[in-house]
Amino acid sequence: MADGLNLEKNHMNVKPRGPSLFRFAAPQMFYPLAGRLAPWFAAAALVLTAIGMWLSFFVAPTDATQGEVYRVIFIHVPAAWMSMFIYLVMAFWAAVGLVMNTRLSFVMSQALAPTGAMFCFVALWTGALWGKPTWGAYWVWDARLTSQLLLLFLYFGFIALTRAIEDPRRADRAGAIIALVGAVNVPIIYFSVKWWNTLHQGASVSLTKAPSMAATMLAGMLVMAFAAWAYTLAVTLWRVRPMILERERHTEWVGEVLDRERGRG
């Protein structure tokens, strides 16, 4: 154990030759960086949300067939995009962690999961609110809805597994495996659900034949998507920081950081 700590310390003291982004893979370097970046992303998220809301509520025209109800897509679509994208990023960090054996990668993938699950839930919830007036039902067993629901379950499984294991080393690796298994299965689930639906009944509702969208509608949606990105980055970075402190609590630098923050407060 003592050897391991010494080795780690020696490793930390090695100065990187030239500016290398890889040095931020060290928790010690990443902790202050995350603290510096998070407020900027949070500010960007606020500004973009304000612009996006303004575009979507005041600038974008009323839809000819759906009326005002369609405006839910300005939250719904970015949330759905983010929920899928975050799962991929999560699996990516899990793979990096398993291959390169970097502790920070596992922390990243675990910090992303709650946000991904939240966006997944938001997409389902707003979809239900949109579905009632448009389809006449809060829920239909449409391929997209169903695979989104299963994605939410995959998020729950990942979060539950990493929380249930007390040893962080085992939790990291076990979570990484289930994230990767899930990532392999996501396309299989999507296509099986799609075929299941089309095999059972003619598609009653088609989302793919979207009518051409007004430019301002698209702009509003994209701005909201960027806002969701910025929000995700900010929240994840903020979530990563205490996780790093907790895991590195036996090291000297965490002691120094805590002392400094106590002195300030």
Next chain:
Amino acid sequence: MLSTFFAVLRRDLLLAWRSRSDVLVTLAFFVIVVCLFPFGVGAEPNQLRAIAPGVLWVAALLACLLSLHRLFAQDYADGTLEQLLLSSEPAVLWVLAKVLAFWLTTGLPVVAVAPGLALLLDLEQGALPVLALSLALGTPILALLGAVGAALTLGLRGGGMLLALLILPLFVPVLIFGAGAVEAEASGTGALAHLLLLGGGLAGALALAPLACAAALRISTD
């Protein structure tokens, strides 16, 4: 190398034979779950015929899920698993042997009993071979995927519930194509496409799941 495979297979089968009641309990669970449905949804034959493929498949899936904890738990408790991992034999090989033994003792009995139970639900007799075939192709996939989950949740508190949460979403494609095959046969459109997809899924799971399972076992016993 194959001798390891057969040695582990024989050992697990022997252990299963010595505790035969476990296998029978799984089977009894399967039968009882299927028999519960008519009480729940009513005994109207047309309705039962319509839901029969889904009911049988969901029951098979639950039976597999509930017996999965047996796959590694005992070996984990008495240290056999650690010895196996320490041995120089490739882990993928004996993991595959263990999963095969597990399927032979839980999946195969379900496959054998299912057509008889299908008669209780008034399923068309022409669809019975397809039902057996779809289960024979699908339950090994369940066992292989389940093995990964069982390895990951080894020795955790609340492991059973956690296992269900982890694994059930992954079972959905198997359920869709398995039940779909029977339904397609009963409705006369032919089950070939579904069965081919199940076969493809089995080939994929055979190739990938033992690797993931071996890695998961290493992590859990670390």
